[in-house]
Amino acid sequence: MGLDKHGIAKRIAKEVKNGMYVNLGIGIPTLVANYLPEGIEVVLQSENGLLGMGPFPTEEQVDADMINAGKQTITTLPGSAIFNSAESFAMIRGEHVDLTILGAMEVSEKGDIANWKIPGKMVKGMGGAMDLVASAKNIIVAMQHTARDGSSKLLKECTLPITGVDCVKKIVTDLAVLEVVDGGFKLLERAPGVSVEDIKAATAGNLIVEGDVPEIQV
Amino acid sequence: MINKTVANAQQALQGVQDGMTLMLGGFGLCGIPENSIQELLRLGIKNLTCISNNAGVDDFGIGLLLQQHQVKKMISSYVGENAEFERQLLSGELEVDLIPQGTLAERIRAGGAGIPAFFTPAGFGTEVGEGKETREFNGKMYLMESWLRSDFSFVKAWKGDTAGNLIYKGTARNFNPMMATAGKITVAEVEELVPAGELDPNMIHTPGIFVQRIFEGKDYEKRIEQRTVRTA
Numbered sequence: 550m551g552l553d554k555h556g557i558a559k560r561i562a563k564e565v566k567n568g569m570y571v572n573l574g575i576g577i578p579t580l581v582a583n584y585l586p587e588g589i590e591v592v593l594q595s596e597n598g599l600l601g602m603g604p605f606p607t608e609e610q611v612d613a614d615m616i617n618a619g620k621q622t623i624t625t626l627p628g629s630a631i632f633n634s635a636e637s638f639a640m641i642r643g644e645h646v647d648l649t650i651l652g653a654m655e656v657s658e659k660g661d662i663a664n665w666k667i668p669g670k671m672v673k674g675m676g677g678a679m680d681l682v683a684s685a686k687n688i689i690v691a692m693q694h695t696a697r698d699g700s701s702k703l704l705k706e707c708t709l710p711i712t713g714v715d716c717v718k719k720i721v722t723d724l725a726v727l728e729v730v731d732g733g734f735k736l737l738e739r740a741p742g743v744s745v746e747d748i749k750a751a752t753a754g755n756l757i758v759e760g761d762v763p764e765i766q767v
Numbered sequence: 768m769i770n771k772t773v774a775n776a777q778q779a780l781q782g783v784q785d786g787m788t789l790m791l792g793g794f795g796l797c798g799i800p801e802n803s804i805q806e807l808l809r810l811g812i813k814n815l816t817c818i819s820n821n822a823g824v825d826d827f828g829i830g831l832l833l834q835q836h837q838v839k840k841m842i843s844s845y846v847g848e849n850a851e852f853e854r855q856l857l858s859g860e861l862e863v864d865l866i867p868q869g870t871l872a873e874r875i876r877a878g879g880a881g882i883p884a885f886f887t888p889a890g891f892g893t894e895v896g897e898g899k900e901t902r903e904f905n906g907k908m909y910l911m912e913s914w915l916r917s918d919f920s921f922v923k924a925w926k927g928d929t930a931g932n933l934i935y936k937g938t939a940r941n942f943n944p945m946m947a948t949a950g951k952i953t954v955a956e957v958e959e960l961v962p963a964g965e966l967d968p969n970m971i972h973t974p975g976i977f978v979q980r981i982f983e984g985k986d987y988e989k990r991i992e993q994r995t996v997r998t999a
Binding site: 595597599604606608614616617618619620622633635637638641642669672676677678683710713714 | 798820843844863865868870871890891893894925936937939943989994996998
């Protein structure tokens with residue numbers, strides 16, 4: 550039931566428009582690059598210092614000095630630019646990047662996001678996530694609707710240390726597409742074979758349902 | 768032209784002492800000062816505060832300094848690739864200041880540029896903002912963050928000249944240019960050291976004024992963390 554991670558990436562890819570500069574987080578967001586609509590020009594920003602991220606290299610092209618923010622080897626494209634970390638975050642903080650797509654552990658109905666720390670367990674650091682969520686014009690979260698233990702990740706209030714306040718605009722999960730509006734999560738679309746009741750049961754925060762909710766088309 | 772050349776890492780690191788604050792360039796293992804790190808290991812200097820975006824992996828980069836318990840405090844944005852780091856942190860052996868990556872980059876840039884503080888929205892409303900001055904600008908809330916400076920900055924460039932001018936290659940640039948500006952003493956190690964005059968002044972990323980010592984490094988391993996390839 551619901552979308553797999555490629556399905557989530559495909560649905561998010563439809564949000565990417567011609568001419569956008571986009572920052573993709575690690576995990577499902579990275580997959581979005583594989584499903585961008587034909588015929589549009591999009592420039593991917595990698596916060597370690599590259600605009601115009603190209604595909605993985607061939608064996609012969611592998612260069613230790615060319616990596617993305619996930620530390621994967623990558624290539625440039627015609628028109629790419631390389632810069633330092635301060636300049637990279639000037640692009641992000643200065644709102645020159647149009648769209649940020651990232652993963653999350655929890656999202657609250659006010660648009661707060663938690664994705665960097667589990668106290669006492671996981672202490673990896675926030676990387677660029679706090680800078681990205683504090684300044685992005687548009688943030689889409691890609692995640693599973695519920696945690697492995699079945700508990701909802703769409704909450705009234707985040708329980709984990711937050712990464713940013715009042716910043717998430719849209720969420721695409723295995724079950725649904727939701728928009729953060731005044732008063733809660735507005736249900737926009739549901740995954741094939743998933744009912745509104747299923748989504749209600751999996752959402753701890755306030756779910757706003759208006760009229761018929763169409764199925765996700767991917 | 769002032770000649771900044773020293774013979775090797777041993778000469779370049781003269782004066783590094785216990786308890787100093789060091790900056791080390793690199794993003795992951797990309798663009799790290801491998802020769803300077805080796806020399807820090809050999810010297811066995813302890814109680815270091817290391818400012819670096821990451822902390823290496825268990826058996827390479829700053830991870831090696833952690834293994835030898837030479838680091839008292841790390842100031843980083845992301846340390847997920849290092850199990851020993853996480854162990855020392857959770858057990859309380861290691862002090863850690865985790866900083867949003869853009870804030871870290873800007874604090875170092877500010878240190879080099881003589882700007883003691885600035886406001887950024889990153890971390891507002893989170894634990895990063897606890898105890899920090901906040902201010903509203905145009906209806907949005909910002910945190911005050913202060914500059915970072917080091918006793919020694921260790922940077923890695925692709926090419927350099929005897930005047931200390933540096934050119935980086937690819938995404939190995941990352942934090943190196945800002946760190947070069949923020950060190951009381953900046954040590955640059957380069958893959959190729961050429962006489963002043965051989966590099967095109969239009970192509971210089973770090974002007975030599977920021978570099979006190981430069982040497983040609985050797986035996987670069989340039990380890991790759993995630994070797995991702997496609998079939999041609």
